[in-house]
Amino acid sequence: MDVFEFLCRMGDNTLVLGSRISEWCGHGPALEEEIALANTALDLIGQTQMWLGLAAEVECRGRTADDLAMLRDVWDFRNLLLVEQPKGDFGQTMMRQYLFDQFHLPYLEALVTSSDSRIAGVAAKAAKEAAYHLERSRMTVIALGDGTKESNNRMQAALDLLWPYAGEMFASDDVDRSLAKAGIAPDPKDLRAQYLEAVGWTMEEATLTIPEGQFCHAGGRTGARHSEHLGHLLSTMQWLQRAYPGATW
Amino acid sequence: MYAQMVESGTSDDSAEAEAFQRRIDAGEKIEPKDWMPEGYRKTLIRQIGQHAHSEIVGQLPEGNWITRAPTLERKAILLAKVQDEAGHGLYLYCAAETLGVSRDELTEMLLDGRMKYSSIFNYPTLTWADMGAVGWLVDGAAIMNQVPLQRTSYGPYSRAMIRICKEESFHQRQGFDIMMKMANGTEAQKKMAQDALDRFWYPSLMMFGPSDKDSVHSAQSMAWKIKMNTNDELRQKFVDQTVPQAEYLGLAVPDPDLRWNETKGGYDFSEPDWSEFFEVIKGNGPCNRERLAARNKAWDEGKWVRDAMLAHARKKRAAKMVAE
Amino acid sequence: MNDTRKEWPLWEVFIRGQHGMSHRHVGSLHAPDAEMAIRNARDVYTRRKEGISIWVVEAGKITASAPSQKGPLYDPAESKVYRHPTFFDIPDDVGAM
Numbered sequence: 001m002d003v004f005e006f007l008c009r010m011g012d013n014t015l016v017l018g019s020r021i022s023e024w025c026g027h028g029p030a031l032e033e034e035i036a037l038a039n040t041a042l043d044l045i046g047q048t049q050m051w052l053g054l055a056a057e058v059e060c061r062g063r064t065a066d067d068l069a070m071l072r073d074v075w076d077f078r079n080l081l082l083v084e085q086p087k088g089d090f091g092q093t094m095m096r097q098y099l100f101d102q103f104h105l106p107y108l109e110a111l112v113t114s115s116d117s118r119i120a121g122v123a124a125k126a127a128k129e130a131a132y133h134l135e136r137s138r139m140t141v142i143a144l145g146d147g148t149k150e151s152n153n154r155m156q157a158a159l160d161l162l163w164p165y166a167g168e169m170f171a172s173d174d175v176d177r178s179l180a181k182a183g184i185a186p187d188p189k190d191l192r193a194q195y196l197e198a199v200g201w202t203m204e205e206a207t208l209t210i211p212e213g214q215f216c217h218a219g220g221r222t223g224a225r226h227s228e229h230l231g232h233l234l235s236t237m238q239w240l241q242r243a244y245p246g247a248t249w
Numbered sequence: 250m251y252a253q254m255v256e257s258g259t260s261d262d263s264a265e266a267e268a269f270q271r272r273i274d275a276g277e278k279i280e281p282k283d284w285m286p287e288g289y290r291k292t293l294i295r296q297i298g299q300h301a302h303s304e305i306v307g308q309l310p311e312g313n314w315i316t317r318a319p320t321l322e323r324k325a326i327l328l329a330k331v332q333d334e335a336g337h338g339l340y341l342y343c344a345a346e347t348l349g350v351s352r353d354e355l356t357e358m359l360l361d362g363r364m365k366y367s368s369i370f371n372y373p374t375l376t377w378a379d380m381g382a383v384g385w386l387v388d389g390a391a392i393m394n395q396v397p398l399q400r401t402s403y404g405p406y407s408r409a410m411i412r413i414c415k416e417e418s419f420h421q422r423q424g425f426d427i428m429m430k431m432a433n434g435t436e437a438q439k440k441m442a443q444d445a446l447d448r449f450w451y452p453s454l455m456m457f458g459p460s461d462k463d464s465v466h467s468a469q470s471m472a473w474k475i476k477m478n479t480n481d482e483l484r485q486k487f488v489d490q491t492v493p494q495a496e497y498l499g500l501a502v503p504d505p506d507l508r509w510n511e512t513k514g515g516y517d518f519s520e521p522d523w524s525e526f527f528e529v530i531k532g533n534g535p536c537n538r539e540r541l542a543a544r545n546k547a548w549d550e551g552k553w554v555r556d557a558m559l560a561h562a563r564k565k566r567a568a569k570m571v572a573e
Numbered sequence: 574m575n576d577t578r579k580e581w582p583l584w585e586v587f588i589r590g591q592h593g594m595s596h597r598h599v600g601s602l603h604a605p606d607a608e609m610a611i612r613n614a615r616d617v618y619t620r621r622k623e624g625i626s627i628w629v630v631e632a633g634k635i636t637a638s639a640p641s642q643k644g645p646l647y648d649p650a651e652s653k654v655y656r657h658p659t660f661f662d663i664p665d666d667v668g669a670m
Binding site: 015019022023025026027028029030031032033034035038039041042045046048049052065066069070089090091140142143144146147148150151154233236237239240241244246247248249 | 564
């Protein structure tokens with residue numbers, strides 16, 4: 001079930017990140033920023049419906065995208081640790097967003113040529129949206145990094161906190177290798193150099209320093225060991241479905 | 250309504266004021282650069298500002314359920330709706346800004362309590378059925394007022410209302426759609442739906458403001474066409490429209506005295522408890538403190554972001570000027 | 574510009590919705606600079622519909638002779654079908670909503 005595993009990784013990333021950024025609805029620093037963030041969240045939830053819908057289809061066990069979103073527990077989730085990190089301040093949210101978008105777009109662009117036409121189709125739609133997400137998050141990280149002394153400190157703290165979660169995006173495993181071999185999905189490790197270069201340029205413009213060291217946290221995309229944050233996110237998100245089993249909404 | 254108990258300024262009997270009133274009577278739109286009585290300008294700032302604040306604070310009771318929406322589609326719909334409310338607040342602040350007040354000034358008046366927002370948003374949303382009730386009843390009541398306001402005399406306000414009404418037409422329907430699912434669902438869901446109607450019925454009736462006989466400010470605002478109907482007219486219309494919908498859902502409107510009155514061609518119904526309304530307006534509603542605290546927190550914690558983005562823009566411009 | 578001012582400047586937004594049409598005023602918003610104003614306009618006034626052209630101009634820089642006419646409307650993005658009232662199937666016997 002490598003394809004199922006892959007689709008859960010895609011859909012769980014967008015589901016968890018989309019849920020996380022929707023936490024800003026009604027609480028943003030300016031109306032314009034809040035509306036923009038809600039657009040990103042809407043795109044990501046829309047992508048989740050497509051990825052998890054496809055996952056349910058290839059699984060052939062009669063589950064739906066909603067079943068996968070609402071009725072799996074922590075160990076079945078396959079999202080990156082990065083996206084489940086708490087929202088923090090607005091700077092931390094935008095840094096998390098940028099570090100993800102900078103990976104997400106090239107990965108989706110590579111998926112457009114997937115040998116699986118269903119995957120290619122979803123990727124084509126998602127890539128258009130991700131291109132705008134990246135444009136916006138990149139610009140915001142630069143503005144906040146460069147802006148004031150306080151904002152620079154906050155953005156540096158956000159980068160220091162989140163950078164050790166970036167490496168997991170490129171930690172390939174057997175699933176990635178088998179999909180790459182079949183031409184279904186790129187091997188993420190091949191996108192690493194390009195990522196480091198792009199992030200380097202952005203951080204230079206943002207007058208921020210990428211932390212030294214190669215260490216990275218892992219365990220999200222394999223499901224081996226999520227952070228404690230995911231369970232709380234799920235207990236909120238899944239509560240109604242768990243409390244009233246079988247009801248339709 | 251979203252703007253309740255807006256104190257109306259007074260006109261004067263100058264020749265300009267008379268010419269101004271003739272323009273309004275002739276159905277002309279007043280635009281920002283046109284002459285207008287100071288009372289008209291001030292009343293509009295209060296009314297549009299209060300309306301804008303209501304949209305912004307109104308995000309909170311529904312925003313409360315975005316992370317708990319039961320399906321992916323419901324989550325997207327609710328998020329889109331709450332986002333629309335931010336957009337509507339934005340349009341309205343911009344309309345108010347054409348009258349010579351800035352958004353920051355208006356925001357500060359909301360945050361320190363000098364300006365009000367609709368009483369309805371001081372009620373809690375306790376179950377998912379409340380998302381249905383808010384869309385069906387609260388948006389339904391708001392639409393009653395907003396549709397006629399598209400014809401209001403002040404151009405920027407009228408244009409904002411046209412855009413808002415167009416975007417908002419899905420809001421009430423999505424609320425009713427939730428209610429239908431609940432009312433036709435499990436026993437627990439039905440109970441939840443009835444409970445939501447029980448809690449939101451009277452607060453929704455309060456949205457239209459106190460009875461016209463107690464509302465001293467209506468006449469001037471109506472002459473200026475910044476208030477289009479009386480509070481009682483709109484409330485009656487709302488009840489007449491909503492009761493059959495409740496019957497369709499199989500839910501009971503929590504009013505033992507509700508009766509169809511053949512002679513007037515409308516329902517007789519009980520007034521809400523106006524002492525509760527005045528307490529809510531004074532700050533003693535169930536959620537007043539939480540709502541204002543949430544908006545103050547967002548504003549205070551957003552300051553460094555707003556400052557930094559402006560500082561960055563200025564640095565960029567300065568660098569560009571040097572380069573040129 | 575006065576650098577002690579803390580509020581983002583106000584921008585007027587003009588959008589061309591279809592090919593062959595001229596740009597029309599749709600509303601205003603706040604943004605720190607023109608570049609951000611364009612992006613904010615996209616997020617606020619088009620809800621991300623593709624294939625459109627946006628102009629922004631700082632409100633203070635407009636010279637006006639007379640009040641403008643009735644503003645245009647703009648459809649929300651096509652992929653967000655639930656933003657349209659017809660997405661929700663309300664039975665006929667409920668009546669108008």
